[in-house]
Amino acid sequence: MGCDNILSDTFIKIRDLHFSRGNREIFSGVSLDIPAGKITAIMGPSGTGKTTLLRMLGGQLQPSQGTVEVEGLDIASLNRKHLYKARRRMGMLFQSGALLTDLSVFENIAFPIREHYQFRESMIRDLVLLKLELVGLRGAHALMPAELSGGMQRRVSLARAIILDPVLMMYDEPFTGLDPVTLGTIVTLIKELNQSLGITSVLVSHDIHETFSIADYVCILSEGKVMAAGSPQELMESDSEFVQQFVQGKPDGPMPFHFPAESLSNDLLSSDFKAGQHLS
């Protein structure tokens, strides 16, 4: 199952993806197509591996089985040089912002340009200020990351991620912990970047409302598999119990809320249970 039925132009092709952390299988056969020039949302309960999936798209983690192809390139098989070349075409907004703490806001955004190109200083200034204006933080260009709030850091990080005009943008939970106004501007910004520049966007989130308002396609991951996929409309109207539970955020249903574990009564009664120890 995947989003593949509706697409013409595939940008990212994931086939039979398997990945484990320790004994825990995070992906057990995920197949997924992400169309070019659209916003595709990857949703799912926290801990399902959404961040892990983005890291695989960027080649920071390797699948134990299966392939991840971006623009026809099998990411895991690229050598260092080609991987870094492929990454120049990607932008990633990290959950934490991940700004370089020893550089000012301006220098953070200028960082990718300075690393990759030899531009004149005036040109760098124009580029950086334009992106800062886009995220509404031109006035904060001289501040250090430690002087910014979490939401502002995320916006600076967004400006940095798009400074080299990527063809693929990955957003890792861009909506969490933002005030309503910032939230609104980020949502609009993601939409605009996608529409005006045609950037293929992969949006990881579990905010149903915001995500469904801008995503063209939605894939719901759970328990290492794609549980449902389709346009927001299709998912809203889906008669699958699972999808309805997720979309409406109901506590009871087929979607697990608990991290995999022994049954509660087992843990409570068992003499083997040791707090804080890995169950192997």
Add this chain to the structure above:
Amino acid sequence: MSAVINLLQVIGVFVINTVASFGRASIFLSQIILGFKDVILRPSLLIKELYSVGVLSLLIIVFSATFVGMVLSLLGYVTLVDFGAESSLGVLVALSLIRELGPVLSALLFSGRAGSALTAEIGLMKATEQLASMEMMAVDPIRRIIAPRFFAGLISLPLLTMLFMAIGIYSGYLVGSVWLGVDEGSFWSQMQSKVDFQGDVINGMIKSAVFGFVVTWIALYQGYNAYPTSEGVSRATTNSVVYSALAVLGLDFLLTALMFM
């Protein structure tokens, strides 16, 4: 029986982990060395690190060298004067500092001042995903962040050691000749005739180059492999200093045996 098996298991796990981390550290090192080219092409990065690794270590090196030289001279004088051999004080001070104390103490101070700072800095950059975000900006953190720091450490420690030796000898002279009255001419001339450039000075510098290599390597590896939490970074920083000290002292014995036997 099961105790024996448990013990074997513990030893086995330890050996496997040790071998594996040596392997990882070696791969890490080879990647750093491949970054040499990038460091040459962007000397500004190296210079910035030379400042924070080397220049900022100057104070503690100067301070320690002064006192070590003074104490060495004082103790040497007290011993030598009983045999009427205080004219050899210069030789004693210089040889101790050049062969042994200069390289070893500089390396230990360096690991406490600069090595621990490197580990904490890299570990925090990892914990806050700064290294991961660089990778995604197509900037290799090993070449951009690690390599300049490595070569800065490699260059800084021998220079700091030379300074340590010079200051130690001079402060030894101040205590020995100026204060305690050892004849100035014999202090310097005996030193000049007994200290061998090839055998002593060069060997002392080889020691300090080896220490610079090992201390910086350990510090960067510990930071880069730190568990990405505050506790992990704190443990890595401790490990960095402890392992550096053990490596420096062990290697010092080995090198001394090879050089001066």
